[in-house]
Amino acid sequence: MKKIYTLFILGTLMERKMHGYLLKQVLNEVLGPFKKISWGVLYPLIHELSEKGWIEEVKTKDKEKSKKDYCITERGRVEFHKLMIEPIDFKHLYMMHFKVKLSAIQWVSHYDAVNIYANYVQYLTVLINYKKSVWAEESADNVHVKGLLESEMKELHFSRKWAKQMMKKL
Numbered sequence: 196m197k198k199i200y201t202l203f204i205l206g207t208l209m210e211r212k213m214h215g216y217l218l219k220q221v222l223n224e225v226l227g228p229f230k231k232i233s234w235g236v237l238y239p240l241i242h243e244l245s246e247k248g249w250i251e252e253v254k255t256k257d258k259e260k261s262k263k264d265y266c267i268t269e270r271g272r273v274e275f276h277k278l279m280i281e282p283i284d285f286k287h288l289y290m291m292h293f294k295v296k297l298s299a300i301q302w303v304s305h306y307d308a309v310n311i312y313a314n315y316v317q318y319l320t321v322l323i324n325y326k327k328s329v330w331a332e333e334s335a336d337n338v339h340v341k342g343l344l345e346s347e348m349k350e351l352h353f354s355r356k357w358a359k360q361m362m363k364k365l
Contacts, residue, residue, distance in 0.1 A: 198278065199292050200232060200240055205249060205275035206299025208267035212253055215241060215263070225298050226291065241265060249274050279303050282314050289318055305365050312362045319355040323348065 203222050207213060213221075215238060223231050244250045249271030253264045267275065279299065283292045293315055300308050330344045 196236075196288065197240065199288065199295050200236070201244065202275070202278040202292075203295045203298070204240065204244060204265075205267055205271050205278070206295070206302060208250060208265060208271070209275060209299065209302045212264040212266040214265070218265070225294060230291065244271070247274075275299075276303065276307075280307050280310065283318070285318055285321060293318075309362050309365050312358050312365075315358045316355055316362070319351050319358065323351050323355070326351065 200222070203225065204218060207218060207221055215234075218241075219232060219234070219237050222237075226232070241250070245252060245265070247270070248268055250265045251268055253266050254261055255264050256262075279296060280303070283289050283296070293311075296311055300311060303311070326344055326348050330341070330348070
């Protein structure tokens with residue numbers, strides 16, 4: 196999760212500087228309603244990224260009140276790019292990791308964006324092939340399993356078609 200959060204923070208700061216509260220709010224919107232980042236995770240990570248020189252604190256005045264915004268440094272841009280082009284392992288957090296990459300895909304080259312989508316297509320193909328093998332073994336005798344697998348297969352095929360279309364647009 197730490198790598199995903201790091202990528203998100205760096206990608207978000209590529210666009211503009213932000214304070215911690217806004218970073219938390221935007222990250223929680225990207226992650227969706229079932230996964231939330233806590234202050235106890237976010238602020239230590241911000242501190243760590245600052246110590247590594249990937250982000251820096253910028254003090255600004257807002258209605259006569261001083262606040263801390265964070266902006267990405269040149270070293271942070273290098274790390275961001277490294278994290279974006281690094282292939283995602285096919286593990287349980289793959290979809291969340293892909294969503295975070297997708298939210299920052301505008302900051303990478305055409306070539307790198309195509310590779311990110313290609314990695315996603317490969318992931319979906321692995322899942323489709325796995326579901327097909329389960330379908331062949333389980334669906335003959337179990338109507339419930341057959342219906343569930345059919346629904347999952349439609350979703351996976353749709354996602355793969357979408358990713359291939361996005362690659363063509365690039």
